[in-house]
């Protein structure tokens with residue numbers, strides 16, 4: 001069953017057509033990667049799915065819900081979370097506080113956040129936040145201030161914040177960018193574990209090791225259009241993809 005269905009999406013910036021009639025479907029429970037050369041339109045496409053940009057034409061459906069024209073926080077509330085290239089965390093707060101904020105927002109709605117000063121007493125929220133930190137391997141660091149974390153740990157923290165909202169669909173923009181190989185492999189394992197819980201994932205990724213380790217399906221964007229789509233092993237050998245991606249070099 002499809003969890004996400006994008007039809008006929010176009011997006012231009014002045015005279016530049018960044019997305020050209022994009023049609024895209026994601027099957028529930030799968031990991032679907034989007035790859036393509038620099039400037040292909042990947043971030044523009046992601047931003048159209050999360051409400052940061054509004055497509056000029058076309059529709060984005062999440063199950064029966066139309067995301068087209070919805071604000072980012074509304075999209076988040078219907079079950080779509082995203083992890084950015086630059087983690088969006090509260091740098092001056094502890095890791096535990098960082099995860100308690102979205103946990104509380106998920107349980108009580110955004111307007112409950114003014115009561116955050118009393119949330120320390122809320123064992124349900126605290127326990128869930130601790131559980132999420134444990135999931136991403138950061139529970140030992142729960143009292144540290146988020147700004148003091150390494151880049152890889154900041155991204156794991158953001159992932160814990162997303163997971164605390166029980167998303168059905170997780171959109172990840174280059175989840176391993178800037179990480180060491182060891183950190184990348186840890187992140188791959190972590191994302192596989194999340195997959196076991198049935199959370200569907202769309203991953204924009206440059207690192208082919210990550211794509212081929214995680215994805216069941218790959219969509220290739222070039223110059224704003226989809227030029228190929230299929231299983232990783234088919235995409236790997238597709239001459240159109242090799243030509244567009246890395247200028248003919250082998251994937």
Ligand SMILES: Nc1ncnc2c1ncn2[C@@H]1O[C@H](COP(=O)(O)OP(=O)(O)OP(=O)(O)O)[C@@H](O)[C@H]1O
Nearest residue numbers: 013016017018036037038039040041042043044045
């Ligand atoms: N806000 C904007 N205003 C004008 N042009 C933009 C804007 N955002 C993106 N573009 C242009 O749209 C095209 C697609 O950019 P986009 O960032 O979506 O590509 P990308 O595939 O994510 O690239 P990268 O892999 O380098 O991040 C590029 O030519 C880019 O310069």
